Every structure is written in C-alpha cells, then in structure tokens.
Amino acid sequence: MDFNLPGEDDPRRREIRAWLEANPSPTYRQLAERGWTAPNWPAPWGLSAGPELVVMLDEELERAGIRHPHQLNAIALNQCGQSLLTWGTEEQRQRFLPPALACEERWCMLFSEPSGGSDLGNLRTTARRVGDDYVINGQKIWNSHADISQIGVIIVRTDSAVPKHKGLSVFILDMKTPGVTVRPIVDMSGEVNEYNEVFLEDVRVPAAHRLGQEGDGWRIVVEQLQTERQGMTMPGAVWGSGPTARELLDGLIRTGRIKNPLIRDDAAKLFIEGELLRLLTYRHLSNKINGKPAGVEGNLGKMIASPHGQRLSDLAKRSQGAAGMVKNRDVLPLPDKHYGLFDNWDYAYWFSPAATLGVGTQEILKNTVAERILGLPRDLDPTAATPFNQINRPQVAPARLAAER
Amino acid sequence: MNFTLSDDHLELRDAAQTFLDKEVDLRPLLVPGATATDAGYDTLWRKIAELGWPSLIVPETYGGLGMSYIDLAMVVGEMGRTLAPCPFFGTLAGTWAILRAGSEDQRARLLGRVAGGEAKLALALTSMDGAIGESVAATADGSNHRLTGTAWYVVDAAAADQIVVAARLDGRLKFFVVEAKAAGVAIALLDWRDITRQVGTVTLTGALGELLTGSDDQTWPWVRDRLYLTLAAESAAGTRVVLDDAVTYAKERMAFGRPLGAFQAIKHQLAELAGQAECATAAVHYAAWALTEDDARAPLAAAMAQSYASDAYRDATYRNVQVFGAIGFTWEMKNHLYYKRARCNAELLGPPAQQREEVIQLLERQAA
Numbered sequence: 142m143d144f145n146l147p148g149e150d151d152p153r154r155r156e157i158r159a160w161l162e163a164n165p166s167p168t169y170r171q172l173a174e175r176g177w178t179a180p181n182w183p184a185p186w187g188l189s190a191g192p193e194l195v196v197m198l199d200e201e202l203e204r205a206g207i208r209h210p211h212q213l214n215a216i217a218l219n220q221c222g223q224s225l226l227t228w229g230t231e232e233q234r235q236r237f238l239p240p241a242l243a244c245e246e247r248w249c250m251l252f253s254e255p256s257g258g259s260d261l262g263n264l265r266t267t268a269r270r271v272g273d274d275y276v277i278n279g280q281k282i283w284n285s286h287a288d289i290s291q292i293g294v295i296i297v298r299t300d301s302a303v304p305k306h307k308g309l310s311v312f313i314l315d316m317k318t319p320g321v322t323v324r325p326i327v328d329m330s331g332e333v334n335e336y337n338e339v340f341l342e343d344v345r346v347p348a349a350h351r352l353g354q355e356g357d358g359w360r361i362v363v364e365q366l367q368t369e370r371q372g373m374t375m376p377g378a379v380w381g382s383g384p385t386a387r388e389l390l391d392g393l394i395r396t397g398r399i400k401n402p403l404i405r406d407d408a409a410k411l412f413i414e415g416e417l418l419r420l421l422t423y424r425h426l427s428n429k430i431n432g433k434p435a436g437v438e439g440n441l442g443k444m445i446a447s448p449h450g451q452r453l454s455d456l457a458k459r460s461q462g463a464a465g466m467v468k469n470r471d472v473l474p475l476p477d478k479h480y481g482l483f484d485n486w487d488y489a490y491w492f493s494p495a496a497t498l499g500v501g502t503q504e505i506l507k508n509t510v511a512e513r514i515l516g517l518p519r520d521l522d523p524t525a526a527t528p529f530n531q532i533n534r535p536q537v538a539p540a541r542l543a544a545e546r
Numbered sequence: 547m548n549f550t551l552s553d554d555h556l557e558l559r560d561a562a563q564t565f566l567d568k569e570v571d572l573r574p575l576l577v578p579g580a581t582a583t584d585a586g587y588d589t590l591w592r593k594i595a596e597l598g599w600p601s602l603i604v605p606e607t608y609g610g611l612g613m614s615y616i617d618l619a620m621v622v623g624e625m626g627r628t629l630a631p632c633p634f635f636g637t638l639a640g641t642w643a644i645l646r647a648g649s650e651d652q653r654a655r656l657l658g659r660v661a662g663g664e665a666k667l668a669l670a671l672t673s674m675d676g677a678i679g680e681s682v683a684a685t686a687d688g689s690n691h692r693l694t695g696t697a698w699y700v701v702d703a704a705a706a707d708q709i710v711v712a713a714r715l716d717g718r719l720k721f722f723v724v725e726a727k728a729a730g731v732a733i734a735l736l737d738w739r740d741i742t743r744q745v746g747t748v749t750l751t752g753a754l755g756e757l758l759t760g761s762d763d764q765t766w767p768w769v770r771d772r773l774y775l776t777l778a779a780e781s782a783a784g785t786r787v788v789l790d791d792a793v794t795y796a797k798e799r800m801a802f803g804r805p806l807g808a809f810q811a812i813k814h815q816l817a818e819l820a821g822q823a824e825c826a827t828a829a830v831h832y833a834a835w836a837l838t839e840d841d842a843r844a845p846l847a848a849a850m851a852q853s854y855a856s857d858a859y860r861d862a863t864y865r866n867v868q869v870f871g872a873i874g875f876t877w878e879m880k881n882h883l884y885y886k887r888a889r890c891n892a893e894l895l896g897p898p899a900q901q902r903e904e905v906i907q908l909l910e911r912q913a914a
Contacts, residue, residue: 143547144836192547405906406899409902410902413902414825416850417825423549427549441821508817511817518808
C-alpha cells in the first residue's frame with residue numbers, strides 16, 4: 142500500500158513538463174500524436190498508461206494551463222470512444238478515432254428521449270434498414286454539446302417485435318446529415334450551456350457505421366454508462382468536476398467564514414467525505430493497475446459524489462447568506478484552475494440539481510448498487526419480457542417540431 | 547501509488563477471520579443480565595495470547611512482532627466484526643503509552659511481558675465529564691510519585707496487570723504505571739452499555755506510580771491517533787457486517803408476497819450504507835498507511851477515520867435494527883450488541899464532532 146501520488150521529481154513527470162515548456166501552446170493534434178489525449182488507451186491511440194502516468198499527465202496539463210482533452214471532448218475520450226476499440230471495425234476506428242483524439246471532431250451522446258431517460262430501454266427512436274443504409278426517425282434530448290459536435294453516438298430501436306432491451310442498436314452519426322435538427326435547451330440555471338434536443342427526420346446513416354451487430358445496443362450503452370459514472374466519482378462540486386471541498390475549505394478559511402459555528406462542522410464533514418471519495422477513485426485506479434477486478438467504485442462512487450457536490454455548493458452559498466442569492470461569481474475565492482463551466486460556486490450551485498438526474502437518476506443508481514453490488518432482488522419491470530410493439534404505440538412525429546412548421 | 551491491500555494483508559485478515567469465527571460465541575450475551583465474562587472474555591484472551599496478537603505492535607527489540615498499523619487494522623477489524631470480547635483494546639492502549647513515553651528500560655521491562663502474553667494493560671485517562679488527564683493528580687514522594695483521583699471509562703481496567711494513568715504533575719500531563727494489585731488502587735466495573743467490553747473506574751488514593759520518563763505534551767496526541775485508528779477499524783468492519791446481516795435478512799424475510807429487499811424503501815437505505823461502508827474502510831486503510839509511514843498527514847487521517855467510521859457505524863446499526871423490524875429490538879437478537887458497540891465507540895474518545903473540529907484546526911494551521 143502506498144497512498145503517495147507520484148512526486149515532483151518523477152522522471153516521467155519531468156519529461157512531460159519539459160516537453161510542455163518547449164511547446165507552450167500545443168494543438169490537441171500534437172498532444173494526440175504523443176498519445177496524451179487518451180493515455181490509458183492502448184497503442185496506437187494511447188500509451189496503455191497506468192494510473193500514475195494518467196494522474197501526472199492530468200496534473201501537468203493543468204499546470205500548463207491546457208484544458209484537459211477528456212473534458213473538452215468528454216464523450217469521445219471518456220464515455221464512448223473506447224467502445225470502438227472493442228465493438229468497432231478497423232474501418233470505423235481509422236475513420237473516427239484520429240479526429241476525436243485530436244479534438245478536431247467533438248462527439249455527443251444521443252441516448253435519452255422525452256419518453257424516458259432513466260428507463261432508457263423504453264426509447265422510441267427507430268432505425269429501419271433500407272439497402273446499405275438505415276433510416277432514423279425520432280427525438281433525443283439532454284444531449285450535451287450536440288450543437289457543436291460533429292459526431293453523435295446514437296442508440297435506436299432496430300427491432301420492435303422483441304422485448305425492449307433486445308431490439309436496440311448503436312450507430313455513429315455524422316451530425317451534419319440531412320434531417321438532423323439540433324435545438325439548445327435553456328436549463329433552470331438560466332444558461333444556454335451544453336444541453337440540446339435533437340430531432341431526427343428520415344436521417345440516413347450507412348450500415349457500415351453501426352457499432353456491433355443489430356441488437357447489441359443495450360450491452361454497448363450499459364458499458365458506456367458505467368464508464369461515464371466512473372468518470373463522475375471525483376469529489377468535485379458538479380459530477381466530480383469543478384472545485385472540491387479542499388477549495389471550499391480554503392475559501393472559507395481565507396474569508397474567515399470558517400469561524401461561523403453554523404458552517405464549521407458541515408464544512409468538516411464535507412472535507413472528510415471529499416477526501417474519502419478521492420481515495421475511492423484512486424483505489425479504483427490501483428485495482429486496475431494490479432489486474433484486480435475494477436470493483437464497485439463506479440456506481441457507488443457516483444452515488445456518493447453527486448449529493449456530495451450538491452451539499453458542497455450549497456454550503457458555499459450558505460456561507461454567503463442573502464448575498465449569495467444575487468447572481469455573482471464571487472461567492473468564495475477559487476484558485477485559478479480549469480474547471481470548464483464550473484469555474485465558480487454560483488454556477489455550480491444553480492446547476493447542481495442536475496447532478497442527481499444525469500446518467501440515471503440517484504434513485505436508479507441506488508437500485509443498481511442494491512441489486513448489482515448487494516445482490517438484492519431486481520425491481521419489477523412488468524414490460525421487460527413483452528415485445529416492445531405490444532407495450533408502446535409507435536411514436537408520432539415530435540409535436541413541437543411539427544407545430545412550428 | 548498503490549491503494550490496494552497486499553496479499554500478505556489479506557492473508558492476515560483471513561487468518562484472523564477464521565480463528566475468530568470459530569472462537570467467538572456471542573450467544574451467552576443474548577440473555578438479559580449477561581456480561582462480557584459470560585462470553586469468554588478471559589478464555590478467549592488466553593487463546594489470543596497463544597496466537598501472539600498481544601505482541602503485534604510491540605517492536606521486535608522487546609520481543610514483539612513489530613508489525614505495521616496496516617497489519618494491526620486487519621486484526622482489529624476482525625475483532626470488531628465479531629465483537630470479540632477480550633482485553634485487547636486496553637492492552638493496545640497501554641502498550642502505545644509505554645512505547646511513546648517510556649524510557650528504553652521501561653519499554654523493555656514492561657512491554658517484554660506484554661509481548662510474552664504475561665501481562666495485560668489498560669490506559670486510564672478520562673474524568674467523569676470526558677476531559678483527558680484532569681481527574682488524577684500526581685505528587686512527588688522522594689524518587690517515587692503518589693497518585694490520587696478517579697479515572698473513568700477505563701477499558702479492560704479490571705483485567706489489567708498494570709494500568710497506565712494520565713495524571714497532572716506540576717500542571718503538566720504525565721503518564722505513570724500503576725500495579726493493579728498495589729495498595730491504594732481500587733477498580734470498579736461500570737454498567738457499560740456495550741456488554742462486549744469490560745469498562746470500569748480506577749480510583750487511586752496515594753497509589754505508587756512509576757513515571758514514564760519520556761512523557762511530554764505529544765504523548766497523548768500520539769497515542770490518541772492510534773486509538774482513533776483502532777476504534778475506526780472496529781467500526782468500519784462493524785458497519786460492513788451489520789450491513790451484510792441486514793442484506794441477508796432482507797433477501798429472506800417475506801412481506802406482501804415479496805422479499806423485503808425488493809422494496810425500494812429498503813434497497814435505497816442499504817445502498818446508502820454500502821457507500822458509507824466503502825468510505826469508512828477507505829478511511830481506515832488511509833489512516834493505517836499514514837501511521838505506518840509516519841506520514842505528516844497521519845493525525846488528519848486518524849481523526850477523519852474515527853469521525854467518519856463512528857457516524858457510519860451508528861447509521862448502519864440503526865438501519866440494521868430497522869430492517870429487521872421488531873425482532874431486531876429484542877435482547878435475544880445480537881443486533882443490539884452492535885448498536886451499542888457503535889454508540890460506545892463513537893463516544894469513548896470524544897464524539898465525531900470533536901474529531902471534525904480537530905480536522906478543521908489542522909487545516910487552519912496548514913493554511914496559516
């Protein structure tokens with residue numbers, strides 16, 4: 142056991158730092174050529190890096206003021222890209238991975254639908270085989286960065302005559318294909334930031350861009366969701382990203398608000414929980430390097446991390462009282478780091494309800510922990526064994542889009 | 547970096563588990579009026595002494611095994627999981643006080659007997675209201691010292707051959723060794739709610755005390771960090787076992803035509819406990835590693851572990867009784883033994899909020 146992270150004098154770190162000093166404004170393509178945008182992937186895409194190298198690369202990119210590729214192109218580099226390594230064809234890998242790793246093509250996920258997000262298996266968007274193509278019709282929602290993405294990973298129903306989880310398939314979709322309409326959503330934070338609705342009307346996608354076989358869709362997206370959850374277990378305020386309890390404590394101490402007895406004990410609780418989340422995440426990395434099973438941290442970690450983040454930004458707000466109810470970026474001082482959207486507590490707080498909704502609600506996550514980790518009985522889904530076309534009528538054209546025409 | 551237990555640690559834990567599963571029998575405690583003595587408090591210790599566990603933390607120079615705090619956490623965790631009634635905690639506490647504050651000669655003489663399984667120890671610290679080192683006064687008597695006062699909540703006091711006593715000498719906190727059988731030493735058992743332990747008072751009336759000559763202001767914080775680890779290791783393992791028991795029961799017990807565990811109201815509570823159990827275990831491993839390495843973060847890690855594991859254990863034992871329903875509220879079930887161990891562990895060295903205050907103060911000092 143060794144809880145020390147790789148030190149300042151680690152030769153691998155020194156090599157990374159020297160290169161970044163010699164190349165102060167690298168393009169992501171340059172980083173990708175070094176295998177640094179997905180270091181944990183195998184060659185030729187990455188370096189098969191162990192956890193220490195991954196941690197050092199993260200820290201050194203941050204130190205050089207470069208936004209993490211896995212934050213900039215998260216869907217490609219964290220959630221979905223790895224699926225091409227296991228489920229994709231060589232042709233698909235050669236076409237889609239190089240521009241993804243270079244962050245020249247950004248990716249989005251087209252999973253949730255108005256009919257259900259947590260009950261993803263209930264999705265109604267269909268793909269019908271026509272010659273060498275499939276023709277997609279339906280609607281997706283809550284698609285982060287769909288408005289600026291070139292590539293979408295979409296799950297659709299290719300067979301409605303089998304039970305809901307069996308007739309699903311995954312495609313890699315060029316977002317510029319005719320029939321794809323993207324519309325941003327203003328969420329309750331009041332910002333147009335990353336979410337969109339995506340309407341699909343007679344969208345033709347080549348059969349060669351299907352990932353895996355027809356019917357493999359459910360297994361592929363479950364894998365992707367597990368990977369996505371694992372990425373949300375760090376102790377940041379929003380889905381593991383953003384400022385952590387360390388920054389919160391630092392701010393509370395610097396402003397003297399830590400002396401407030403109504404703040405103090407809660408701050409300590411959050412600090413401790415944040416440190417333990419960090420340990421769980423690192424343990425997950427350690428287990429991977431030692432060839433042991435990945436463990437339970439992904440689902441369990443997100444189950445703890447999401448409400449942790451909510452309480453964190455809530456305490457930042459509480460420490461400020463009514464002044465925190467005025468839109469402002471200065472609730473507490475923050476170090477100059479790259480938190481992307483969440484570079485201030487104000488935004489983190491008003492965004493925070495999303496943390497226990499996205500990637501399956503907190504309730505779904507608790508079901509998953511109880512069933513998969515504790516082995517408690519599965520929840521009843523009376524529709525699980527019935528052919529899909531007998532439980533749901535075919536979806537009509539999206540009403541809002543039709544009305545606008 | 548490597549946050550994973552080694553195979554050696556896992557083997558040690560498995561060996562302790564096998565031994566304690568065979569030797570610990572809590573059933574005699576499930577009769578009203580029973581005490582730790584009825585559950586083998588003395589006989590179990592003899593077997594444990596044969597295994598050499600009293601010498602785990604005694605350095606090899608004094609005849610011990612000199613094992614690490616990670617090793618210790620493996621063994622203590624299993625003792626916590628089984629609520630093994632025996633004077634292990636007191637002996638550990640006394641050993642650490644002597645290790646930190648004793649002279650070379652004192653360590654060799656006193657700890658050699660502990661390592662050989664010939665002596666059991668206890669650590670007497672606390673006043674009735676929980677203050678450390680306030681209730682016993684020491685005065686010089688030639689080259690000796692005489693101790694007067696009462697220490698409360700002394701774990702394993704009645705079993706101890708020697709008691710290490712925290713006392714004020716000229717306004718400073720010092721540690722003394724008292725022979726349990728000596729004149730002026732009176733030990734009385736308290737009606738401690740956790741009947742898997744034996745806890746008492748130690749009343750001293752001019753009793754002869756041998757000053758541990760290395761006693762200083764850092765003795766108690768140093769010992770305290772290790773006692774935090776010990777209790778936290780018990781609590782984390784206890785959290786896990788009462789969760790497992792509740793899960794097993796929820797799979798078997800039927801209500802409204804379904805197993806209890808099929809209801810989300812039950813499932814979700816148990817899922818939350820699974821999260822707390824993982825965090826508590828991680829906190830214990832981190833603290834054990836930091837103490838083993840003598841890392842600067844050890845005091846922070848120990849206080850974090852004790853506060854977190856205490857709260858987790860309390861939550862888990864409450865939920866465990868709730869999942870079992872009314873049967874879990876009876877004396878004949880063992881649920882209450884864990885419930886009481888959890889509460890007593892959380893108060894013995896000060897409540898979780900106190901350890902959190904220590905965490906904040908450490909952070910404030912770092913920032914200053």
